[in-house]
Amino acid sequence: MIEVENLTRYYGTRCAINNISFQIEKGEVVGFLGPNGAGKSTTMNIISCILPASSGSAKINGFDTFEQSLEIRKIIGYLPETPPLYPDMIVTDFLKFSAGIRGVDAKQISSSVMRVIEKCALKDVSHRITGRLSKGYQQRVGLAQAMVHDPEILILDEPTVGLDPIQIIEIRKLIQDLAAEHTIILSSHILPEITQICKRVIIINEGEIAAVDSLSGLTASLRKSERLSLTIRNVENDIAEKLSALDQVLSVSPGEENQFLIECGLRTNLQDDIAKLALDKKWGIVELKPVSMTLEDIFLKLTLEEKEPAA
């Protein structure tokens, strides 16, 4: 559905994105992940036909975002970082305007606006001026504006930035509901958000793609070492030493109360050995489990790996 090939964009002499390629299938929910200034917004701006690319191409349903942008703009809904609200307009009027300008048939404008007001839970504020709404509601009006013409593709640039935790949960839930019917591209620098909403992640750093994979795939491929967590009842002084003595154990660090984090090489039957040791010494195993890498770890690892050679 969306094909991006060797996309490059310069602002003056500064390279914002460099040779980015990826594909997104219909119905996917894809997350763009990267620190601020990584090129997430630029990529989204190019896909939504706002900016032309310096080189390379982006195609949606076979239409080029530069050559045939009008066709594309009919089927995308875009929510920029700052919701594009006219501060002096009433919510309903603003949504009617967005519907009109997005090409909704005049007769269907009212029903479309009603639909998004319902979906985004804007009923209580539908007669208020957008400039006076709280940030959370503004974001929701922004989202309503992006989906008022029922687009196939929703492009959401940091939809939860600047919201309080409750609002974040609400918006997230809304996006999850939308995921059933739309292809969604979402950007964020907040990691748990991506893990909760997206099936696939594209990690962008300094204008280049650091990784494209499903969440589980990413975690697996990046793991060069495994981590185990051992919790026991009877703590002795020399536990760490004894664990370190085992084959393939790289390091042992104490975790929370009675817990040890064991870093070890891949594909060993280390669990057996640890369990045996614990039984022999009567440590009393409470828990022994693998610790999967969080997206935070992956992210840091990827971005740090990128930086190290440069430094």
Added chain:
Amino acid sequence: MKNSWIIAKRDLGSFFNSPIFYVVTTIFLIIYSYIFINILSFFNMQSMQSGQFQQMGMALNINEMVIEPSFQNMAVILLLIIPIITMRSFAEEKKSKTFRLLLSSPVQLKEIVLGKFLACMLVVTLMILMSGYSIGFLFMIAEPDIGPVLTGFLGVLLMAGCYVSVGVFASSLTENQIVAAVITFGFSLFMWVIGWGAQSADSATGQVLQYLSIIEHLDRFLKGMIETSDLAYYLSFIIFGLFLCHRTLDSNRWR
């Protein structure tokens, strides 16, 4: 065209929601009315005098002595006021980041430019029509010739169209509304006074400068003449301004 109208309608709504329109229109009408009353009372005084000297009455013409100078003065006030009306067009959209909404919608850039022009133009037309009360009043107390009045309105509208076109273009150059207003005012004023150079320049250059002057073309409209060259000047001025605006917005995306 439908899209332009949607954009224009939204802009008009925001004009009428904000105090700018009311303040500007009020000031415009007050200044215009004051000038009109003065012109009228001067004409009145002359009429009284001509009652004493019979031969002077021949020269008294309400079209030439009241309506024409009123329009000329209106043109000056419009020069001061139109930059305030046009300055928001694109500058505000860019500042409040709403321009992306328009850019990501299935609307062509030229439709956006046209919509913005249309909105400002309608506001200015409304103001000019409101000032028309004064001439309506003249029709109640005297018998002016309607022809020059209508061509006068047309001329003033076309001239205002040039200011608006410059204003919309200036607004596309910057995010700052004040900068946009100053550019509009400066450029419009320059196009106004450019004809003054005609006296000191040699005859060929002088003619060109004279032709370029925005006010030069208004005179014939006020006298009741519609000349193709004047129409061509105003229309091409407007179209050129909008064209530059379109190019500016388009090139902004590449930077």
